[in-house]
Amino acid sequence: MSTGDHHPVVAVEADVLGNEPVGAYRRLTLAVPGVAATARPGQFAALTVGGETSGLLLRRSFSIHRVAAGSDPAGDRLEIVVADAGPGTHWLTQRTPGDRVGVLAPLGNGFSLPAAPGECVLIGGGYGSAPLPWLAEHLRAMGSRVHMILGAATRDRLFGAAEAGAVADSVHVVTVDGSAGAVGLVTDPLRQLLRDNNIGAVYACGPMGMLRAVGELAIEAGAVAQVAVEEAMACGVGVCMTCVLPIRGHDGATRMTRTCLDGPVFDARALRWEAAADGRVAVPDDAVGAPSAPVGRSGR
Amino acid sequence: MSGAAYELDGVDLSVDLAGMSLPNPIMTASGCAANGPELHRFFDVAEIGAFVTKSVKATPQSGRGTPRMAETPSGMLNSIGLQGPGIDAFVSHDLPWLASVGARVLVSIAGVEAAEFAHVAQVLATCPDRSAIVGLEVNISCPNVANRGLVFACDPASSAEVLSGVRAVVPADLPLFAKLSPDVTDLVPIARAALDAGADGLTMINTILGMAIDLDRMRPHLFGVTGGLSGPAIRPVAVRAIWQVTAAMRAGTIPTAPIIGVGGVRCGADALELIAAGASGVQVGTATFHDPRAPRTVLTELAALLAERGISRLGDLVGAAHG
Numbered sequence: 001m002s003t004g005d006h007h008p009v010v011a012v013e014a015d016v017l018g019n020e021p022v023g024a025y026r027r028l029t030l031a032v033p034g035v036a037a038t039a040r041p042g043q044f045a046a047l048t049v050g051g052e053t054s055g056l057l058l059r060r061s062f063s064i065h066r067v068a069a070g071s072d073p074a075g076d077r078l079e080i081v082v083a084d085a086g087p088g089t090h091w092l093t094q095r096t097p098g099d100r101v102g103v104l105a106p107l108g109n110g111f112s113l114p115a116a117p118g119e120c121v122l123i124g125g126g127y128g129s130a131p132l133p134w135l136a137e138h139l140r141a142m143g144s145r146v147h148m149i150l151g152a153a154t155r156d157r158l159f160g161a162a163e164a165g166a167v168a169d170s171v172h173v174v175t176v177d178g179s180a181g182a183v184g185l186v187t188d189p190l191r192q193l194l195r196d197n198n199i200g201a202v203y204a205c206g207p208m209g210m211l212r213a214v215g216e217l218a219i220e221a222g223a224v225a226q227v228a229v230e231e232a233m234a235c236g237v238g239v240c241m242t243c244v245l246p247i248r249g250h251d252g253a254t255r256m257t258r259t260c261l262d263g264p265v266f267d268a269r270a271l272r273w274e275a276a277a278d279g280r281v282a283v284p285d286d287a288v289g290a291p292s293a294p295v296g297r298s299g300r
Numbered sequence: 301m302s303g304a305a306y307e308l309d310g311v312d313l314s315v316d317l318a319g320m321s322l323p324n325p326i327m328t329a330s331g332c333a334a335n336g337p338e339l340h341r342f343f344d345v346a347e348i349g350a351f352v353t354k355s356v357k358a359t360p361q362s363g364r365g366t367p368r369m370a371e372t373p374s375g376m377l378n379s380i381g382l383q384g385p386g387i388d389a390f391v392s393h394d395l396p397w398l399a400s401v402g403a404r405v406l407v408s409i410a411g412v413e414a415a416e417f418a419h420v421a422q423v424l425a426t427c428p429d430r431s432a433i434v435g436l437e438v439n440i441s442c443p444n445v446a447n448r449g450l451v452f453a454c455d456p457a458s459s460a461e462v463l464s465g466v467r468a469v470v471p472a473d474l475p476l477f478a479k480l481s482p483d484v485t486d487l488v489p490i491a492r493a494a495l496d497a498g499a500d501g502l503t504m505i506n507t508i509l510g511m512a513i514d515l516d517r518m519r520p521h522l523f524g525v526t527g528g529l530s531g532p533a534i535r536p537v538a539v540r541a542i543w544q545v546t547a548a549m550r551a552g553t554i555p556t557a558p559i560i561g562v563g564g565v566r567c568g569a570d571a572l573e574l575i576a577a578g579a580s581g582v583q584v585g586t587a588t589f590h591d592p593r594a595p596r597t598v599l600t601e602l603a604a605l606l607a608e609r610g611i612s613r614l615g616d617l618v619g620a621a622h623g
């Protein structure tokens with residue numbers, strides 16, 4: 001995972017070019033000049049919501065589904081996949097061509113491609129599959145063999161199943177209720193793929209519980225797992241310190257690390273999974289600068 | 301540092317804040333801009349009057365667990381816990397970068413006891429990049445371990461103890477700004493205590509203590525339980541605080557000193573409102589999360605507003621609303 005340190009970011013009021021339904025989600029196409037040259041799979045975009053007079057102040061983050069280069073940079077497009085999860089995302093799903101939305105992109109580090117081609121598994125849970133087809137294209141272009149596992153609670157929450165066949169060498173669909181593909185979790189086909197093939201790398205994007213399970217299986221099998229996490233972000237650009245997770249660095253020390261700048265993609269071995277429970281993450285006692293004695297709790 | 305008059309749209313925006321002479325009044329707000337390189341991708345951080353850094357303590361701080369924020373109507377709650385690298389890493393890594401791009405740095409310092417503030421200030425006063433530092437902002441809106449975690453800025457004696465400790469270790473020509481909390485019954489005695497103890501100016505306001513409850517879990521939303529409210533929602537509180545302290549200065553109740561206004565500024569008109577209440581500098585905080593270009597945009601908009609009104613010197617409008 002190359003560091004997302006201070007690369008150029010496009011900041012624009014983007015024209016909405018398209019908004020189409022994909023299962024339970026909407027795919028938004030936005031005009032973002034100059035984004036195609038720099039964006040990589042696994043990076044994200046931060047969008048303003050609610051319009052200029054809105055009281056919703058903070059941007060919402062979305063994985064970049066893909067970018068398309070225009071005939072010149074001014075014609076570049078960026079696509080995201082939006083689940084209607086609350087007031088901000090609901091507003092986005094209502095945008096129509098001609099509307100404008102503030103966009104910052106590309107943000108974060110993105111997945112890193114292996115030095116040499118190999119065999120890999122790409123795993124997406126729900127809208128977490130959004131960046132995978134684009135990632136698969138990059139991996140295949142360098143000669144890697146790509147297996148793709150797509151999972152969701154139900155059929156309409158799957159994303160990318162239709163185009164997966166065109167970008168992956170094998171596709172495995174699972175749903176919890178069996179409304180599409182096999183009944184089960186993404187870890188079921190993953191276990192089998194890790195057993196039957198020589199998998200060197202696993203790439204995953206989805207809910208925290210899934211990332212943890214996928215990471216553990218991959219590590220056990222000796223594969224490198226890159227997981228894209230999703231933490232609440234106030235700024236998306238590294239200035240607020242709200243989006244942190246405890247990450248073990250190359251020096252072995254754990255630091256509360258900004259997922260918007262040094263992530264959202266991390267090596268699964270670096271994540272201190274045990275600190276997370278119930279959507280909350282504690283500071284491990286051995287983290288750099290962890291409070292040694294309880295100080296006043298006045299939160300600021 | 302650069303004290304040359306600075307004109308934008310034919311308006312002289314330069315300000316002198318207790319000897320801190322800046323080309324314009326706009327600054328970042330502590331904790332809303334990190335320490336420079338992140339925002340420098342969006343605008344030249346040397347173009348705004350001063351860059352205010354994240355409050356730095358003596359040693360590295362992990363900060364609190366997550367969630368660290370909750371969005372609220374026209375604002376947000378945060379409970380970061382002053383995560384930072386500690387003063388030694390700050391002077392060897394962060395400050396040199398800010399100096400290298402020519403930023404005028406107002407360094408925000410914090411501590412859990414008066415001695416920690418003084419130690420941090422002393423390191424800064426003697427560090428190699430001292431010339432990039434235009435002043436220190438003393439964040440006394442943090443908990444005092446010696447006083448059951450009560451925030452220094454809620455008590456005149458604790459505020460004075462911190463300021464006099466810092467004053468004693470830094471040269472007289474290094475301006476000190478005490479950053480006040482609005483969470484007090486009467487700001488005037490706190491302002492007086494800070495100024496009497498050696499502060500050259502005041503920054504107000506820090507966030508307002510608030511809380512949100514996650515109704516699914518039926519538990520506090522923030523890991524740190526309570527958090528600081530910021531953003532446009534608190535702008536009227538900032539205007540009121542600046543107004544009250546300015547009024548006390550004008551009445552001669554407390555010494556006259558420059559005020560840096562902060563709280564909810566999102567556009568040029570918001571900055572002008574704080575200036576009219578009595579601020580001669582203005583910081584842009586939470587608005588930066590909505591748009592990382594916000595501090596720079598506020599500067600452009602403020603200059604245009606003044607030009608539109610035929611004002612040629614920003615200084616003429618400071619405290620204008622007091623008549």
Ligand SMILES: Cc1cc2nc3c(=O)[nH]c(=O)nc-3n(C[C@H](O)[C@H](O)[C@H](O)COP(=O)(O)OP(=O)(O)OC[C@H]3O[C@@H](n4cnc5c(N)ncnc54)[C@H](O)[C@@H]3O)c2cc1C
Nearest residue numbers: 060061062063081082083085086087088089230231232371
């Ligand atoms: C790196 C990253 C990539 C993401 N990719 C996608 C994607 O491709 N497609 C998609 O539909 N969603 C994605 N999300 C989640 C999306 O950002 C949230 O669903 C959205 O912010 C919710 O906003 P809201 O106003 O609709 O909901 P509310 O629940 O009302 O939001 C309230 C606040 O909480 C924050 N928040 C709520 N849920 C989340 C969440 N799951 N993650 C982060 N912050 C949250 C919001 O940003 C906002 O500040 C991603 C999040 C991150 C951090």
Ligand SMILES: Cc1cc2nc3c(=O)[nH]c(=O)nc-3n(C[C@H](O)[C@H](O)[C@H](O)COP(=O)(O)O)c2cc1C
Nearest residue numbers: 329330331355378439505506530531563564585586
């Ligand atoms: C995420 C966040 C972190 C902050 N950290 C600090 C800090 O370290 N030191 C400090 O003095 N103020 C800190 N503040 C307060 C701001 O500097 C400012 O006083 C306050 O947010 C009001 O201004 P605003 O509404 O423009 O944000 C922080 C505010 C936020 C939102």
Ligand code: FES
Nearest residue numbers: 236238240241260
């Ligand atoms: S979201 Fe602000 S630092 Fe990461």
